[in-house]
Amino acid sequence: MKRRRSRRPAAKLVLGPILHARGTQGDRWRVAVCVVMGGEEEPPDLQVEGVGLPVPPRFLHDWGEVDRTAGRLRMWRYDFAVPRGLLDGRVAYGFLYQEERWHFAVPGTAVPTRIAFTSCGGSEDESEIPRHGLSRNARWAHLLGRHRAEPYHLLLMGGDQIYADGLWEHVPALAEVAALSLSRRPSVTSLPDDLDLQLDVWYLATYRYTWGQAEAAAVLASVPNFCMWDDHDIIDGWGSHPVELLDSPAYRAILAAATRAFRLFQLGIAEDDPAETVWGAEHDDGDYSQGLILNDVGVLAPDLRSRRRPDRVMSAGTRAALPDWLDRFRECRHLLVMSSVPLVFPSFGLLERVLNFIPGRQRIEDDLRDQWRSPTHAEEWSWFIRQLAAFSRETRCRVTILSGEVHLASVGVIRGLDLEIWQLISSGMVHPAPSDRLVRGMERLAARQERLFDGLTLEMPGFPETGRKMLPARNWLALTTGPDGELVAEWNAEGAPATFRRVITRM
Incomplete structure (x- = not known):
């Protein structure tokens, strides 16, 4: 036969x-x-x-x-x-x-929920990684090893999954725009007919390079992910540049191409079939806010980039829908809120005000405007915290914020009468840590307790293991629910002999 x-x-x-x-x-x-x-x-x-x-x-x-x-x-x-x-x-x-x-x-349904959180999966200049004596994918390999020993149920990716900034050097159709200063780029109104195709090919190549790395690819194939993007998934500082730049033909084309790639790779959706987890599609065109519940843990990832402008972080549609979205987590013990940029962090407002007096636009201004604590976002920042505080008090659901972006690890907390909102920061997965000088400055800013509004205070407790507020090493975060409704957070930092641990009790 x-x-x-x-x-x-x-x-x-x-x-x-x-x-x-x-x-x-x-x-x-x-x-x-x-x-x-x-x-x-x-x-x-x-x-x-x-x-x-x-x-x-x-x-x-x-x-x-x-x-x-x-x-x-x-x-x-x-x-x-x-x-x-x-x-x-x-x-x-x-x-x-x-x-x-x-x-x-x-x-x-009756076992602890195990979640991994990552951010900053690349770098503006990848040649700096070996210059720091680092192996690009060491943290991915570490996460993969932990997963194989005790599998994770969910992978949360909190922003800057890719670094697409190299498009200025590698997309030929943008050569004329790239040669100009930021202030002159809006003057370019005639662009090559194949710009969209070249941008699509660039984002495809960037995702293939970043997610095609063996260690990252193995994790992505074995842990279901839940992603929210940040600026480098588009270009550095997207949404914090001047309005005339954001609205220029070249920048609108960049956003459109980045959005197509984000939908495909990070959300796994085409233009005509938004997933049920993309709640923003129900309220506001172009908003990709998402929500998901696993056992007694909820995850809310508001979209803080798609409709961002220099004077706002969230779109009007996102702000209007937020109370309804929060209400969907009413029966959860814990709500994890993914905010790509830390919500609870020291303020750089004084430095931003000083730079405003210097003629011209300084390179660091976009980075400062990106922060939630920027004076420009003060009203929106306090509104967001009040929304989370009201939800937590009413439902007795513990709210914990997960963030990346700042290329180090840290812990923050907002406290008030019968309230604690914790902030866990884990960054970056691939991106090297900031300079020692910058870290020392953040340590000083984080040393004092701040009095906010409504009787709330903000402080950065830091890590008992080191006695410092900041952990300047590449890292990723593991979250596990405990038997008493607690949430156990463990930072897996490069070069550390053990994890850095904090237990957040249920309300």
């Missing part, structure tokens, strides 16, 4: 698989898998353990033949749900008729 040969798909895996968490649905855990494939053929169905029938691919995007070796590049998505039990499960998945399999953990 003639042996039947297995069919082999013509499509070639170029990037992925990338797992996206879609939340719980009854007793099932919903997941999406995205892949970038090369070739003319449609990729094969996905075989998922616990799912009765093979899962067909859904087409998301076509970049065309932009890679001579891989051919035509297209992105596809597979959507499925796997059953949950009291204890954790483990699911294998892979392409039909192929032997390779990947695995991920299915969160049990």
Whole structure:
């Protein structure tokens, strides 16, 4: 009898698989898998353990033949749900008729929830990483090792997943704009016809480079992620530049291309099929605020970049919808609020005011305007804190803020009568720490307790393990729910002999 040969798909895996968490649905855990494939053929169905029938691919995007070796590049998505039990499960998945399999953990309903948080997955100048004596992917490798020993259910990625700033040097259609000063760039109104294509190819290449690294790729294929972007996923300082620059033709084209890439890679959605977790789509066009609940832990990721302007962080639609979004977490014990830029952090307002008196625009001004504590955002900052405080007091749900962006680790807390809102900062995964001089300045600013409004105070307790407010080392954060409703936070810092630990009790 003639042996039947297995069919082999013509499509070639170029990037992925990338797992996206879609939340719980009854007793099932919903997941999406995205892949970038090369070739003319449609990729094969996905075989998922616990799912009765093979899962067909859904087409998301076509970049065309932009890679001579891989051919035509297209992105596809597979959507499925796997059953949950009291204890954790483990699911294998892979392409039909192929032997390779990947695995991920299915969160049990009666076990501690295990979450990893990362940010800043690149650098403005990657050549500086070896100059600091660092291995680019050391923290990714560390996270992967921890995951293999005790799997994580969810990977939260809090911003700057990629660093796209190199487009000024590598996108030929932007050469004329890149040669000008910031103040003169809005004057360029005629741009090459293929600018959009060149930008799409640039963001594709940047994601392929960043997420194609072996260590990061292994994590993304084995832990469902939940992402919110920040400025470097677009360009440095997006939203904090002058309005005339943000509204110029070149910058609008950059935002449009970055948004297309963000939707595809970080959210796993095309333009016509927003995921149920993207709550912002319900209220405000162009807002990608997201929410998800896993067991008794809620995650809210407001979009602080898509509609950002120099005088605001959130769009009007986001602010209007926030109370309703918070109400959806009423039954949770903990609510994790992802704010790419720390909400609880020392203020650099005095430095920003000094720079305002210097003629011209200083390079650091955009970075200062990016901060929540910028005087420009004072009203919006206090409004946001009041919203979180009112929700926590009314529901007795503990609110903890997760942030990155500042390239070090730290802990902050806002306290008041019967209230504590904790801030956990973990950054960066790849980006080196700031200079010693800058860290010393932040230490001094963080040393004093601030009196806010409504009887609230702000302080930076720091780390008992070192006696310092700031931890200037690359790091990632592990979060685990405890038996008494507590949340255990552990920073995994480069060069440290052990984790840095803080326990946040339930209200």
